[in-house]
Amino acid sequence: MLELAVLALLSESPMHGYELRKRLNTVLGTFHRFSYGSLYPCLRKLAAESYVTADDSTAAGRLGGRSRVVYTLTAEGKERLATLLGEGGPSSWEDEMFGVRFAFFGKTDAAVRLRILEGRRGRLEERREKVRSALTRTRERFDSYTLELQRHGLESVEREVRWLTELIETERAETGRTQPPPTAVSAGLPPDLPAAPQSIGPPGAQEEP
Amino acid sequence: MLELAVLALLSESPMHGYELRKRLNTVLGTFHRFSYGSLYPCLRKLAAESYVTADDSTAAGRLGGRSRVVYTLTAEGKERLATLLGEGGPSSWEDEMFGVRFAFFGKTDAAVRLRILEGRRGRLEERREKVRSALTRTRERFDSYTLELQRHGLESVEREVRWLTELIETERAETGRTQPPPTAVSAGLPPDLPAAPQSIGPPGAQEEP
DNA sequence: TCCTCGATGTATCGAAGCGATATGTCTGAC
DNA sequence: GTCAGACATATCGCTTCGATACATCGAGGA
Numbered sequence: 001m002l003e004l005a006v007l008a009l010l011s012e013s014p015m016h017g018y019e020l021r022k023r024l025n026t027v028l029g030t031f032h033r034f035s036y037g038s039l040y041p042c043l044r045k046l047a048a049e050s051y052v053t054a055d056d057s058t059a060a061g062r063l064g065g066r067s068r069v070v071y072t073l074t075a076e077g078k079e080r081l082a083t084l085l086g087e088g089g090p091s092s093w094e095d096e097m098f099g100v101r102f103a104f105f106g107k108t109d110a111a112v113r114l115r116i117l118e119g120r121r122g123r124l125e126e127r128r129e130k131v132r133s134a135l136t137r138t139r140e141r142f143d144s145y146t147l148e149l150q151r152h153g154l155e156s157v158e159r160e161v162r163w164l165t166e167l168i169e170t171e172r173a174e175t176g177r178t179q180p181p182p183t184a185v186s187a188g189l190p191p192d193l194p195a196a197p198q199s200i201g202p203p204g205a206q207e208e209p
Numbered sequence: 210m211l212e213l214a215v216l217a218l219l220s221e222s223p224m225h226g227y228e229l230r231k232r233l234n235t236v237l238g239t240f241h242r243f244s245y246g247s248l249y250p251c252l253r254k255l256a257a258e259s260y261v262t263a264d265d266s267t268a269a270g271r272l273g274g275r276s277r278v279v280y281t282l283t284a285e286g287k288e289r290l291a292t293l294l295g296e297g298g299p300s301s302w303e304d305e306m307f308g309v310r311f312a313f314f315g316k317t318d319a320a321v322r323l324r325i326l327e328g329r330r331g332r333l334e335e336r337r338e339k340v341r342s343a344l345t346r347t348r349e350r351f352d353s354y355t356l357e358l359q360r361h362g363l364e365s366v367e368r369e370v371r372w373l374t375e376l377i378e379t380e381r382a383e384t385g386r387t388q389p390p391p392t393a394v395s396a397g398l399p400p401d402l403p404a405a406p407q408s409i410g411p412p413g414a415q416e417e418p
Numbered sequence: 419t420c421c422t423c424g425a426t427g428t429a430t431c432g433a434a435g436c437g438a439t440a441t442g443t444c445t446g447a448c
Numbered sequence: 449g450t451c452a453g454a455c456a457t458a459t460c461g462c463t464t465c466g467a468t469a470c471a472t473c474g475a476g477g478a
Contacts, residue, residue: 018427026343027355030336030362037465040429067471068427105354127239134235145314146236152372153239159368163361211435227456246436249458276443277456 007081008104014072031099051077088112093120121164216290217313223281240308260286297321302329330373
């Protein structure tokens with residue numbers, strides 16, 4: 001998860017750790033905050049796998065020369081990033097992962113985007129039903145504060161589902177415009193997306209066993 | 210955090226681990242799920258500190274006699290619970306802790322309740338301002354998806370703040386009704402906290418250093 | 419002028435928590 | 449009868465987090 005975020009950010013421009021963390025925490029906004037305790041080990045791991053290079057550019061143009069390690073994405077790193085962005089499996093619609101995935105939708109294939117949004121919505125609908133039934137079945141067993149907490153939680157989930165539905169509709173409209181029925185006649189279509197980077201398959205399940 | 214939740218639940222009735230976990234996950238609803246990996250160690254710790262007793266009541270009234278360990282709150286445990294419930298410090302309005310605290314508001318002193326709600330709201334207002342400024346300052350630096358993510362996050366926080374404000378108003382109304390001006394003149398100022406079970410001091414900071 | 423304070427920057431460590439999983443029993447549906 | 453699924457306890461390795469140490473830089477006040 002952090003791996004994806006780091007690679008995606010580095011794909012825009014080389015950066016050092018501190019900057020990386022700052023960006024991470026602004027881009028993901030409310031969702032998640034990363035700590036150094038995970039960032040630096042992750043960077044080292046990425047360097048070991050040669051997805052990034054770590055240039056200890058002491059005193060580049062700067063005077064004093066405070067040590068700062070600049071990380072740059074390699075060709076393998078770009079490949080790796082493409083692979084990760086191409087995945088649309090169940091793990092992508094888990095709470096935190098979804099935030100990261102969504103933040104980098106700009107770099108993600110349209111089909112994968114749709115798949116992730118729908119998967120996420122499905123996950124939340126499950127949750128919603130669970131809370132709903134728990135709320136109607138056992139209403140009298142809880143005091144008013146617990147009840148209020150659950151009511152509020154339920155509303156949050158409902159709101160989230162509405163948001164996703166809107167996004168999905170927008171996506172579908174976009175796709176419909178730029179990419180009509182992918183199989184058949186294709187009358188007067190504009191030059192269209194070059195078939196997702198990797199297999200997508202039926203929206204059912206598979207991947208990440 | 211788990212400690213508080215477990216003690217609070219056990220204060221209602223003795224229970225075994227499995228049941229405890231189920232309740233935890235329904236009571237806290239959307240907020241947080243606990244796993245056995247944290248629950249059982251926590252129970253063992255509580256038993257070691259003699260806040261609970263662990264009775265291995267094999268075959269109590271039941272036939273076969275599947276091993277089940279029933280945990281019961283001790284007198285020390287009740288004290289400990291009261292202490293924890295009396296705390297209203299900054300840690301109480303941290304994301305996850307707040308959920309737990311709120312779920313057990315029914316057992317919490319009115320003054321502490323108010324304090325926690327206000328603290329929580331303050332924390333969220335801070336967050337809101339941060340996201341807001343980040344959103345207006347750097348609007349053009351992000352692509353539309355990142356922007357949408359932040360916009361949605363901001364709305365969530367705003368919604369949360371509104372919810373808390375409503376709760377606070379309700380609480381204040383209740384307090385005003387059941388407990389009129391405790392001290393003196395108090396011209397127009399809000400009916401003030403009646404010196405919580407333990408020192409509260411100025412609403413600024415302190416506690417949990 | 420000097421000195422402190424807060425932001426920038428890299429790095430590590432111990433404690434804590436999680437997810438997965440092994441083991442076994444009981445209940446109910448077919 | 450038997451098989452799936454709820455009930456129940458327990459562990460273990462891996463990841464991750466929060467706190468912290470250390471150091472430099474820029475700005476501003478005494």
